[in-house]
Amino acid sequence: MQRTPKAEEAILLAxxxxxxxxxxxxxxxxxxLFDPIGQDAEAALLARRERLIDLSLAEYCLHRETARELFERGSDDWPLRALVLSNQALAKSQILGRFPLCLFEDEDALLSYLETISPDDQWVLFSNPALDESFLEGFLSMDQTWEAIDSEQRLWVLDALAGNAKLQxxxxxxxHEDGWGWYMAGKPFEAAWLLIEKLEPGTETARHLAKLLRDLPADSYKTDGIAEALVRWRAIGEDALADETNRNAEGRLSDFQEVRQAAARLLAGRHDAKPRLFxxxxxxxxxxxxxxxxSKLDEETLEAAVKLDGDLARLHLIRNEGLWRSEKSRDLLLDVVLRGSEGDEPRWEYRRRERHYRKEYPTWFEGEEYLEPDERPISESSIADVVASVTGDPAIKGIQRRLDAVEDRQRSVVWLAALCLIMLAVLVWRT
Incomplete structure (x- = not known):
């Protein structure tokens, strides 16, 4: 038999x-939205003034009154305030005043807080995946919340958001329960991609924006101005261009290139895109x-990409989800793309991606035993290519020519020996 809320509350308080x-x-x-004990129980727990209970309420409370009291009390108590800012349950229990607005009296109070927010508070707040979509969209759309934060600190907010699971x-x-919820969930992604148009390019800006966009899902319908904006995201100056060349030789992109690469990932992945142009x-x-x-890359395209761009191509091909969906395309990914890599990063990326996809989409790998890439046999589809590449190697051809010459000499010796035996037999017969 289920306990009544009052009975549950009485037992909890004891x-x-x-x-x-x-x-x-x-x-x-x-x-x-349903709470089995209610806000009065949380208030009674607060009244006990026990440190462990206060910290636990800060992290797990469901009522804005509790969270607000602890937040205000924790102005000089960093652990308490940090736990309130990282609370992910609070947002699920609020109909109005979504997180973080529920911690403040009104929007003006929230803006005042953001104007003086500490770097520590800022990092914890913007790393919380419970942030309301409207708040996130507004900030990334450069509204009042964006303007409230110091101009240099805004860029560090982008770093915090880059690690936020909500944007990954x-x-x-x-x-989502309905189409509206699904639609609203996409607004922060759209706003984040439009930063390519809105932000003024610069070395520091490119570094932080590249980090935000690196793992951001390519989820935005508003892309018309992004392609035109890419021309602005370029390194300027001999030193910057030389650094870019060195990074590319090491299999890495510069920050400006990372921004352009992310934009191309968004644009080339559209349903009406023509990836060949990119x-x-x-x-x-x-x-x-x-x-x-x-979405579609054949073996010839993969080979050409690796030949042209080396480990840079390998790294980004490994990140192509479409190449992981079937065993045939995974064979190409392993044999054409990964094998032959001289760097460690493509191999680590391969392992990381495979573990991720095996966990998220186990049906793609049904019936396949997991082996480390270096332990796997070469797939049947590429054996002929491997044999051809080995036999076509100049060193191998040279060895083959020597073996052929030895074989010819041996054949000559055999014929000479046979002729001598015949002549000896004839002499014996005549005598």
């Missing part, structure tokens, strides 16, 4: 601090974007 923490953690894991997961209709580009950054996004 528990030890350790037991209260376990209860609050379990309740937060299933947080929703591809939105799915299965994660693959044939003179700009290595645009080519790398297409390597990562193009």
């Amino acid at each position: 528990r030890s601090a350790e037991e209260v923490r376990d209860y609050l953690r379990q309740r937060a894991a299933g947080a929703s 997961k591809i939105r799915s209709t299965q994660d 693959i044939d580009s003179d700009d290595v950054a645009l080519r790398c974007g297409a390597y990562e996004a193009a």
Whole structure:
């Protein structure tokens, strides 16, 4: 029989601090608009003034009144404030005043806080995947929340958002109750991509923007002005261009190239895109974007990409999700792309991607045993190519010619010996 809310509350208030923490953690894991104990129970727990309970409420409370009291109390208590800012359950229990607005009296109070936000608070807040979509969209659209934060600190916010799980997961209709929720979940992605148009290019800006865009899903319908904006995201000056050349030789892109590569990944992956235009580009950054996004890449294209761009091509082809969907394309990825790499980064990226896709899409790998790339046999589809490449090697041909010469000499000796035996036999017969 299920307990009544009052009975549940009475039992909770009689528990030890350790037991209260376990209860609050379990309740937060299933947080929703329905709370089995209510805000009064959280207020009663706060009144106990026990450190472990206060820290646990900061991390797992479901009511804005509790969170606000702890947040204000924690102005000189960094652990307490940090736990409130990282609370992911609070957002699930609020109908109005989504996180982080629910921590403040109104929007003006939120803006005042952002004007003086500390770097530590800033990092924890913008790393929280429970941030409301409207808040995220507004900030990335450079609204009042963007303007409230110091101009240099805004760029560090982009770094925090780059590690935020909310901006790394591809939105799915299965994660939303209706189409409106799905639509709103895409607004932050759209706003993030449009920063390519809105931000003024610069060395520091390119570094932070490149980090934000690196793993951002290519999810935006508003792309009309992005292609035109790419011409502005280029290194300027002999030293910068020389550094870019050196990075490319090492299998890396510069920050400016990373921005262009990300944009090409977005544009080349559209349903109406023509990836060949990017693959044939003179700009290595645009080519790398297409390597990562193009939906169809045949063996000839893969070989040409690796021949032209080496480990840069390998790295971005390995990141192409489409090449992981079937065993045939994975064979190409392993045999054509990965084998022959002289650097470690493509191999590490291959391992990381394979583990990720095996976990997220196990049906793609049904019936396949997991082996490290170097332990796998060469696939049947590439054996003929390997044999051809080995037999066509100049050194191998030279050895073959020597063996043929030895064989010819041996054949001559055999014939000479046979002739001598015949002549000896004739002499014996005559005598």
